[in-house]
Amino acid sequence: MRFRVLGPVRMAPATPSAAKPRAVLATLLTQANSVVSTHTLIDELWGTEPPRTATTTLQVYVSQLRKALLAGAADGRQPLLTRPPGYLLRVAPDDLDLLAFEALREQGRAAHTRGEYAEASRALGTALDLWTGPALSGIPHGPTLESSAIRLDELRAEVLEQRIAADLRLGKHQELIGELKSLVHDHPLRETVHCHLMVALYRSGRQSDALDVYHAARRALVTELGVEPGPVMSRLHERILAGDPHLARHGGPAPTSAVPTTGPSAAAVVRLPAPVPDFTGRTSQLALGRRFLAAAGPGASRLLAVSGRAGVGKTALVTQLAHEAADRFPDGRLLLVLRDAGGRALTPPAVLTTLLRWLRDPVDTAVGGAADTAALEPDEVLHARTQGRRILFVLDDVVSEAQVRPLLAAAPDCTVVLTSRQPLGALEGARHIALDVFRVAEAREFLLRCGGESLRADPKAVAEIARLCGSLPLALRVAAAGLAARPHWSAEDLVARLTDERTRLAALALGDLDVRSGLLAAYREAGVQERLAFRLLGLAPLPDFPLWGAAALLACDLPEADRHVEELVRTQLLEARPCPGRLTPKRYGFHPLLRSLSLELLGAGSPGATERLCRAYLALAQHSDARLAPGRDRLARAVTPPPGIDPLEVVGDAALSWFQEEAAGLLEAVRQAHAGGLWELCFGIASASAGFYEAGAVWDDWELSHELALDAARQADDRQAEAVLLQSLAALDWQRHLAASSLDRYRLAWHLFTRLGDHASAARCLSGEADVVLGQGRVARAERGYVRALTGARAASDARGAAHALRGLALVAVREGRFEEALGRLAECERWARGVGDRRWQEYTARVSRAVGEGAGRAGLPLEVRPGMWLLSSPAGA
Incomplete structure (x- = not known):
């Protein structure tokens, strides 16, 4: 091993001596082969108050690491790479003990699931041998390393417990007693370890010692936590008291079964997890489920399907329903997860076989003994064992309709409640409940129930945590548990760690609670093209995007994009958001955590996809601007939209509606183009949007987009x-009454245009400067500016510039009481506006002409100085 983190952090050939470079190394290793953001590393080294030189100092540490890493690289390649927004450390699986540990852990779990206990023990034992001490020891821990250390130590305990379970299956109970006693001493509150010791002692003929272990564990749990042992330990205690012979056989069920398999008590089999103690909300869904279970039976539906994305709380809901319905199913309530430990779908025969194993004893009475069923097929046996009995099957995490159809056919007298990540609409006669994330109030209530007093003191942070977690129940539970496990954290500390979208999922992992794993499962089941689409669509602007945006990112036409996004919607990786009455009747968006996963999987991004998206925005913005304000944009360099995107089809003549719907996307496109160094696209999109920003008084977006665009131009x-x-920025300053800044920018722009020989644009700057001066009450100077601007516009045949200057001269005439002259100027302005095809300016001149003609100007009433803008001062002589 070249790198070690399962114990003191080490690196060959030489570990950095200074603590902070070692911390950087450790942080990169815990997320090996993934991008770690600069923000995460700075937060790890200095917390929430980094020094002003943090970025520079981090670069020094990275440089030191690169020298050390290159010295030890066998192939001479630098493994530590710069990848926006941070760094990526490439590590081969055999070079890092953590990667080897995770691979062996998966091998062991898979072997255990297959019943290959010797192989499971070997793989899990080898994984444990990689540890040389507490994870990530010997270095200071910031938030990321502390979370990683907790997670890794919990994984170590999990692997150890599973290795012991495999050894118990192999009959090694006597050899395990000493090791288990040591573990019980070190971990007095881990029920699984106590259960293993109880089984080992019982199988070694030490029944009374096994019972003593139970009582000692119970005292510790009651004293320390105020809770009784869980159902697994309690049932194991009952079996030991009863002298259960099946438990005494080393090939028998593991202590986690907690289900009687022989004797009269087996007639009412209960194999359900305990109900969630902090179950919250879901009032309408519970009511639907209760009505279904109350009516289930002959002549009514016997199948309820609950669907929703990973982590949304499907299992908690159906478990709650199953516990509430105990009286209605006296012959048994069984929950079966239809995936194995590796996330693979159980086959229909495996489902039937598992249920038969649970129900084998009641059938001996029902059909005359096991010998009578030996020649039957599994579905026939299941039918015989369930016929006429009131049993509730809860099938959790169903993959497809085909997976459960044999069971439904074999057990027609049983009621079935199932959960799945996607709606199983092809199941005949099923009732359906679609489960979504919590409502806002439910999310806050759930956080408070899980997090306790540390959260009650900060309702603002609670609301922000709920928002950043997208109100997903699993994410909220992990967030609250993370706070509870770290009493030195405040709610604001957690908010800070959740704010970075690209590292948010790393903050939502604690022990075996890992939001990323659940979300990844759905991603991995999607097709190759859909997985690619999922990653690329993470680049789409928030909060949602239209189909043409998906087509641009995916480099395909609209029909193909529609197929991809609808498949992602079907698999709960994307949300369809109907927008009735809008230009775009349906848009698409991510749940916040799925977008975080998308960006994480995309890594350094896709410059080609970003370029296509920005090019689409520019082409559509230019098309829309040409209709909203013809001739306005002097930077309109024709751009070809990506294939399959036709501005006439997307926008048509609804330019203002398009701008209003895509305002957030336009700003995000400017940001992405700037971040990606796509300078021409950056300033092109901003410039093409300026007419909308002015018309709609969208001042903040105007400023943000143009400041980035100005930097891109430079x-x-x-x-x-x-x-x-x-x-354009000068015009914004004028509207915000920042006269000095506006004049400075107009003059600088005028000088640049003049040097470039763009006399039409230079004349427009003179009109803009005259607007500012007129607003300051310097009427004579403003008039001279408008006259110069009109002369320049006419010389350059710039119709829009001439209209601007004539409008200004009309306002001067009104201010001076020369109303006939004002009407003449407005009439000429209207002719120029008509010539350029700008209906908005034509309507403006008509309105102002009516106001002047009717005496509004004489009366000193407000006068419109531009479309949508009003002059509040009174004209001379009023």
């Missing part, structure tokens, strides 16, 4: 773009 050394953006 990065590209594009003086024309720089001048256009300065002119």
Whole structure:
């Protein structure tokens, strides 16, 4: 092993001596072959108050690590790479003990599931031999390393417990007693360890010692936690008291079965997890489920299907229903998970066989003994064992309709409640409940129930945690448990760790509670093309995106994009959001945590996809701007949209509606283009959106987009773009009454345009500067500016610039009481506006002309100075 984190952090050939570089190394190793953001590393090293030089200092540490890593690289390649938004450390599976441990753990779990206990013991024991001490020891821990250390130590305990379970299956009970006594001493509250010791002692003929272990464990649980032993330990205690001969056989059921398999008590089999103690909300879904179970029986539906994405609380809901319905199913209530430990779907025969094993004893009475059923097929045996009996089967995590149809046919007298990640609409006669995330109030209540007093003191943070977790129950539980496990954290500390979208899922892992694993399961079951689509669509703007945006990101036409996104919707990886009455009647969006997973899986991103998306936004914005404000954009360099996206089909003549619906996407496209160094796309999108920003008074987006675009223009050394953006920002400053800044920007833009020989744009700057001066009450100077602007616009044949200047001269005439002149100027302005095809300006000149003609100007009433903007000062002589 070249790297070790399962114990003191070590690296060959030489471990860094300083603590902080070792912490950087450890953080990168715990997320080996994945990008770790600079923000995460800074947070790990310095917490919430990093020094001003944190980024530079981190770069020094990375440089030191690179030298050490390169010295030990057998192939001479640098394994530590810069990958936005941080760094990626490439590590081969055999070079890191953590990767080897995880591989052996999976091998052992899979072997245990298959019943190959010797192989399971070997693999799990080898995994444990990799440990040399507490995980990640010998270095200071920040939030990421502390979370990783807790998770790894919990995994170590889990592997140890499973290895012991495999050894018990192999009959090694006597050899295990000493090891288990030591573990019980070190972990007095781990019920599984106590159960293993009880079984080992019982099988060694030490029944009284096994009972003593139970009583000692019970005292510890009651004293320390105020709770009784769980159902597994309690049932094991009962079996030992009863002298259960099946438990005494080393090939018999593991102590976690907790289900009687012989004797009269087997007639009412109960194999359900305990109900969730902090079950919250779901009022309407519980009511539907209760009504179903109350009516289930002959002549009524006997199948209830609960669907929803991973982590949404399906199992908790059906478990709650099953416990409530105990009186209605006196012959048994059984829950079976239809996937194995590795997440693979159980085959229909495996489902039937498992249920038969649970029900084998009652059948001996029902059909005259096991010998009478030996020649029957499993479905025939199950039919015989369930016929006429009131049993509730709870089938958890069903993969498909085909997986459960044989069971439904074999047990027609039983009631079945199942859960699945996607709706199983092809199941005949089923009632359906679609389970979504918590409502806002439910999410907050659930957090408070799980997190206790540490959260009650900060309702604002509770609301933010719920938002960042997307109100997903599993994520909320992990967040609350993380706070409870770290009493030195405040709710605000957790909020800070959840804020970074690309590292949010890492903060939602604690022990065996891992949000990422549940979400990954659905992703891995999708097809190859859908997985690619899932990753790329994470680049789409928030909060949602249209189908054409998906087509641009996926580099396909609209019908193909529709197929991909609808399949992602079907598998609960994407949400369809109907928008009736809007230009785009249906949009798509991610649950926040699924978007985090998408971005995490995408890693360094896809420059090609980002470029296609931004090019689509630019083409559609140019098309829309040309209809909203013809001739406005002096930076309109024609761009071809990605194949399959036709602006006439997407926008048509509904330019304003398109801008309103895509405002958030336009701003995000500017950000992405800037971050990706796509300078021309960045300033092109911003410039093409300026007309909408002005018309709709969308000032914040105007400023944010144009500041990024101005930087992009300067990065590209594009003086024309720089001048256009300065002119637009000057207009924004004027509308915000920032006269000095507006004048400075207009003058700078005018100088740039003049040097470039763009006299039309330079004349427009003169009109803008005159607007500012007029607003300051310097009417004569403003008039001179408008006259110069009109002269320049006419010389350049710039119809829109001429209309601007004439509008300004009309306002000057109104201010001076020259109303006939004002009407003449407005009439000429209207002719120029008509010539350029701008209906908005034509309507504006008509409105102002009516106001002047009717005496509104004489009376000193507000006068519209541009479409949608009003001059509040009174004209001279009023």
